[in-house]
Amino acid sequence: MSISSNSLPNDIRRVAAEAGVSIATVSRVFNNPNRVSAKTRRRVLETAARLDYRPNLMGQNLRKGRAQAVGVVIPTPQGRFSDPFFLELLTGLGEGLAEAELDLLVTTCPPGPQELACYQRLVESKRVDALVIARTRRHDERIRYLLQRQTPFVAHGRSDQISQPYAYLDMDGRYGFYLACKHLLGLGHRRIAFIGVSSELNFAHYRLEGYQQALAEVGLIPDPGWILEGDLSEESGYRLTQTLLATTLPPTAILCANDLMALGALQALRELDFKAGQEVSVIGYDDIPLSQYTDPPLSTVHQPIRKMGQRLVEMLLARLNGVAVAELQEVWVPELVLRRSDGAPPV
Amino acid sequence: MSISSNSLPNDIRRVAAEAGVSIATVSRVFNNPNRVSAKTRRRVLETAARLDYRPNLMGQNLRKGRAQAVGVVIPTPQGRFSDPFFLELLTGLGEGLAEAELDLLVTTCPPGPQELACYQRLVESKRVDALVIARTRRHDERIRYLLQRQTPFVAHGRSDQISQPYAYLDMDGRYGFYLACKHLLGLGHRRIAFIGVSSELNFAHYRLEGYQQALAEVGLIPDPGWILEGDLSEESGYRLTQTLLATTLPPTAILCANDLMALGALQALRELDFKAGQEVSVIGYDDIPLSQYTDPPLSTVHQPIRKMGQRLVEMLLARLNGVAVAELQEVWVPELVLRRSDGAPPV
DNA sequence: GCACGTGATGTAAACGTTTTCCAAAAGCCT
DNA sequence: AGGCTTTTGGAAAACGTTTACATCACGTGC
Numbered sequence: 087m088s089i090s091s092n093s094l095p096n097d098i099r100r101v102a103a104e105a106g107v108s109i110a111t112v113s114r115v116f117n118n119p120n121r122v123s124a125k126t127r128r129r130v131l132e133t134a135a136r137l138d139y140r141p142n143l144m145g146q147n148l149r150k151g152r153a154q155a156v157g158v159v160i161p162t163p164q165g166r167f168s169d170p171f172f173l174e175l176l177t178g179l180g181e182g183l184a185e186a187e188l189d190l191l192v193t194t195c196p197p198g199p200q201e202l203a204c205y206q207r208l209v210e211s212k213r214v215d216a217l218v219i220a221r222t223r224r225h226d227e228r229i230r231y232l233l234q235r236q237t238p239f240v241a242h243g244r245s246d247q248i249s250q251p252y253a254y255l256d257m258d259g260r261y262g263f264y265l266a267c268k269h270l271l272g273l274g275h276r277r278i279a280f281i282g283v284s285s286e287l288n289f290a291h292y293r294l295e296g297y298q299q300a301l302a303e304v305g306l307i308p309d310p311g312w313i314l315e316g317d318l319s320e321e322s323g324y325r326l327t328q329t330l331l332a333t334t335l336p337p338t339a340i341l342c343a344n345d346l347m348a349l350g351a352l353q354a355l356r357e358l359d360f361k362a363g364q365e366v367s368v369i370g371y372d373d374i375p376l377s378q379y380t381d382p383p384l385s386t387v388h389q390p391i392r393k394m395g396q397r398l399v400e401m402l403l404a405r406l407n408g409v410a411v412a413e414l415q416e417v418w419v420p421e422l423v424l425r426r427s428d429g430a431p432p433v
Numbered sequence: 434m435s436i437s438s439n440s441l442p443n444d445i446r447r448v449a450a451e452a453g454v455s456i457a458t459v460s461r462v463f464n465n466p467n468r469v470s471a472k473t474r475r476r477v478l479e480t481a482a483r484l485d486y487r488p489n490l491m492g493q494n495l496r497k498g499r500a501q502a503v504g505v506v507i508p509t510p511q512g513r514f515s516d517p518f519f520l521e522l523l524t525g526l527g528e529g530l531a532e533a534e535l536d537l538l539v540t541t542c543p544p545g546p547q548e549l550a551c552y553q554r555l556v557e558s559k560r561v562d563a564l565v566i567a568r569t570r571r572h573d574e575r576i577r578y579l580l581q582r583q584t585p586f587v588a589h590g591r592s593d594q595i596s597q598p599y600a601y602l603d604m605d606g607r608y609g610f611y612l613a614c615k616h617l618l619g620l621g622h623r624r625i626a627f628i629g630v631s632s633e634l635n636f637a638h639y640r641l642e643g644y645q646q647a648l649a650e651v652g653l654i655p656d657p658g659w660i661l662e663g664d665l666s667e668e669s670g671y672r673l674t675q676t677l678l679a680t681t682l683p684p685t686a687i688l689c690a691n692d693l694m695a696l697g698a699l700q701a702l703r704e705l706d707f708k709a710g711q712e713v714s715v716i717g718y719d720d721i722p723l724s725q726y727t728d729p730p731l732s733t734v735h736q737p738i739r740k741m742g743q744r745l746v747e748m749l750l751a752r753l754n755g756v757a758v759a760e761l762q763e764v765w766v767p768e769l770v771l772r773r774s775d776g777a778p779p780v
Numbered sequence: 781g782c783a784c785g786t787g788a789t790g791t792a793a794a795c796g797t798t799t800t801c802c803a804a805a806a807g808c809c810t
Numbered sequence: 811a812g813g814c815t816t817t818t819g820g821a822a823a824a825c826g827t828t829t830a831c832a833t834c835a836c837g838t839g840c
Contacts, residue, residue: 097826108790113828123788140557144500145826148491148795155538162524167722167739173520177509180541189560191502192539194527211490213536320726349726356728375514379667379696381703381728392514444796455820460798470818492796495825 096139105133116141155189156402157214159204161197161221166319169346170374171391172220175242178395179218186403188215202227209237216402218242222254222288240401240414242394243288253405253414255398259289259371262387262420263296263341266369269422270339271304273430275367279312279337281326281347293343293371312337316347323350331358331366338366338431345370345377348384352427356381367428382426389420443486452480463488502536503749504561506551508544508568513666516693517721518738519567522589525742526565533750535562549574556584563749565589569601569635587748587761589741590635600752600761602745606636606718609734609767610643610688613716616769617686618651620777622714626659626684628673628694640690640718659684663694670697678705678713685778686714692721692733699727699774714775729773736767 102109107126114122115130122130133139147153158179160172176192183190191214195204205228208214215238219228222243232239233250241254270278278301285291294313301308314330316322323342327350330336342348348370355362362368363382370377370386377384401414449456454473461469462477469477480486494500505526507519523539530537538561542551552575555561562585566575569590579586580597588601617625625648632638641660648655661677663669670689674697677683689695695717702709709715710729717724717733724731748761 095826099826109827110790110792110829111788114789117828121788126788138557140554142495142826143558143560144491144495145795146828148489148495148797148825149827149829151795153491160524160527162527168520168524170517170520170723173515173517173523176520176523176539177507177515177541180507180509180539184541190539190541192523192527192537194524194531194537207487210485210487213490349723352728353726375667376517376696376723379700380726381699442796446796456797457799457821458819461819464798468818473819489796492825493798495795495827496797496799498825 096137097142098139101130101134101137101139104137105130151212153213153215154187155191155214156183156216156218157191157193157205157208158218158220159193159195159201159208161201162194163317163319164196166321169318169344170376171344171372174375174391175220175395178392179399180395181392182396182399182403186399202231205231209235216240216406218398218402223286224288224291225286226288238402238405240398240405242398244417245288246291251411251415253401253411255394255401255416255418256289257389257394257418257420259292259387259420260296260299262371262422263293264300265296265420265422266341266371266385266387267297267300268303269424270341270367270369270428271300273367273428275339275431276306277312277335277337277431278308278339278341279314279330280308280341280343281314281316281323281330281351282343283316283318283347290343293341297341316343318344318346320346320350320353323347324354325350327351327354328358331355331360336366339428340366340368342368342370345372345374345384345386348377348386348427349380352380352382352384363427363429365432367431369422369428373423378425380427385422385424385426385428387420388423390418394418443484444489445486448477448481448484448486451484452477498559500560500562501534502538502561503530503563503565504538504540504552504555505565505567506540506542506548506555508548509541510664510666511543513668516665516691517723518691518719521722521738522567522742525739526746527742528739529743529746529750533746549578552578556582563587563753565745565749570633571635571638572633573635585749585752587745587752589745591764592635593638598758598762600748600758602741602748602763602765603636604736604741604765604767606639606734606767607643607646609718609769610640611647612643612767612769613688613718613732613734614644614647615650616771617688617714617716617775618647620714620775622686622778623653624659624682624684624778625655625686625688626661626677627655627688627690628661628663628670628677628698629690630663630665630694637690640688644688663690665691665693667693667697667700670694671701672697674698674701675705678702678707684713686716686775689715689717692717692719692724692731695724695731695733695774696727699729699731703728710774710776712779714778716769716775720770725772727774732769732771732773732775734767735770737765741765 098109098112102112195201217239220242222241222245225247226245229245244254244256280297283290314326351368352362360366370384373386373388377386445456445459449459542548564586567589569588569592572594573592576592591601591603627644630637661673663673698715699709707713717731720733720735
């Protein structure tokens with residue numbers, strides 16, 4: 087509010103001078119309030135307020151050897167748009183971090199070899215205290231790197247090929263798609279296709295397994311031509327669905343490894359005049375907010391993304407407070423939410 | 434790669450020692466390479482590479498008095514999910530910033546009185562060098578504040594009640610909805626409703642004006658009951674559409690101030706068994722990526738969000754390089770993209 | 781009355797850089 | 811060789827904090 091009389095740098099020195107104390111005292115007022123007498127404390131607080139003083143974060147951080155920030159890098163595929171999943175995750179993270187006085191440093195990076203460099207920059211220039219990593223891969227060099235650097239992090243998703251323990255929060259994707267596939271089988275489907283993505287992505291691997299397991303239990307082995315690999319974009323879901331339906335005996339149901347691809351699938355069905363949910367069933371995965379507004383509303387495997395974001399922050403804070411990683415490994419059980427994009431196969 | 438022999442702090446001092454020069458020289462190698470002879474430069478670079486040295490950003494920033502980051506705070510409505518708009522904007526921003534070696538500091542904040550405090554913290558603790566502000570309001574305290582603090586920023590959207598010039602990039606929303614409404618009129622619609630949002634939001638104000646202007650040109654004044662205020666959420670679009678259709682002579686077309694509300698509108702129509710695009714037309718605004726996957730695909734006013742993000746960064750950098758704000762004010766012309774959610778009114 | 785804890789403050793050394801100023805070295809030209 | 815400019819490198823002072831340590835005054839118990 088009040089504009090300071092002269093416009094000297096508004097640093098701790100100025101507050102000290104105006105309050106007639108040393109800068110150490112000012113600092114103590116903020117960091118260790120009961121180490122300074124009530125009288126001077128009050129005086130310092132007053133002048134600080136009057137001058138709109140706020141400690142310079144760079145000074146603080148340099149001295150304290152921290153960054154007061156956690157990083158997250160979101161993969162941004164070139165032309166396509168990013169998965170709404172990340173926005174939800176981000177807001178989940180943001181809410182928790184604000185309370186802990188931490189900021190969120192968001193870097194975007196096209197997936198590929200440059201990605202690791204991105205993490206390295208953040209870590210090695212000490213720009214962040216910790217990281218959240220998402221979309222883990224089976225052989226995840228990011229995790230390997232962070233472990234080796236001993237940089238705290240939590241992962242959204244596991245990484246199977248890493249032996250050393252680390253903190254993660256994952257959904258049981260195998261169970262999720264086991265459930266979904268079981269459900270389709272129960273409805274009478276026998277020709278069920280799977281639109282996935284490179285099994286190098288850890289979650290894709292599990293989701294595929296769930297699908298296969300459910301089929302195996304009823305003695306079915308899927309036609310290899312029905313297990314396709316997309317790239318998580320709605321466009322690839324669209325394209326692959328088209329090819330699936332072009333076959334002589336097309337599947338009556340399609341499991342998509344994420345909602346975005348499921349959206350593409352629905353679109354393809356629509357254009358080919360297939361009634362989704364009646365002639366061909368589609369089930370997605372993620373339950374991104376928009377999946378309830380598609381036509382028909384998408385049946386999918388629900389992931390409480392925002393809540394996961396919040397929990398990830400809790401885990402990260404625990405990690406920063408020295409809680410052992412062994413206690414910071416969680417796998418949540420997803421649930422199937424049925425809307426209108428699934429149904430019995432045509433007779 | 435190579436693990437340094439002893440594990441002393443990997444700072445500039447160590448590089449200097451191992452290279453047999455002073456720290457000043459090391460620093461110069463990175464900041465002012467041609468002030469040091471080729472021979473020593475090579476030697477320093479070698480040892481730096483060998484030790485995996487990377488300047489500590491906090492040290493750098495403290496010294497240089499900057500933060501090497503720009504902030505953006507995204508409003509996160511409580512229960513609802515955030516507008517996909519922001520994810521697109523974020524990735525647009527991210528791409529440009531990476532090149533300029535700047536990081537993006539994302540803070541989430543529920544809209545309301547705490548919002549300004551959020552900006553203040555970022556600015557006054559010198560955590561960011563500049564800010565991007567989105568969703569400007571007609572009386573925008575954030576802009577006022579940043580102007581007063583002389584903190585560089587660019588706004589996505591104008592703020593009409595601010596007299597002092599500032600950098601902005603906006604779409605001509607009035608024209609956008611003028612176009613849309615004109616189009617509906619051309620199709621024969623006469624009962625056109627508008628689902629907006631508080632005119633305190635600057636863009637809402639303009640979009641409403643465009644709608645009114647188009648109607649006025651053909652001598653129509655809208656039934657006041659057809660101008661409704663939502664809150665930008667799909668849920669409010671859904672609800673308001675229901676009330677619109679519950680009237681005895683419901684509108685044959687609905688203009689929605691953003692795509693999210695339009696999605697809700699489509700959903701409401703579907704549930705009431707109205708054929709969207711045939712019985713009732715719906716036009717949205719933003720062209721968020723998913724609007725082409727709704728049913729029917731949404732006709733909307735296109736905003737090149739990601740591109741705007743990139744341009745905002747360019748403007749910000751220009752601003753930081755001292756370009757006058759007068760040169761950094763742009764209003765882009767939107768275009769109407771017609772998909773399937775509009776059509777002639779029933780006869 | 782004296783040594784002694786105790787509580788409140790100040791002093792100064794960090795934290796890891798950049799950059800200003802100097803001094804030394806090295807060219808270059810008569 | 812002598813004087814000049816130009817390169818090159820080092821010493822040291824910042825940048826704004828925090829914090830270990832020293833200081834000092836003030837009871838307090840003996």
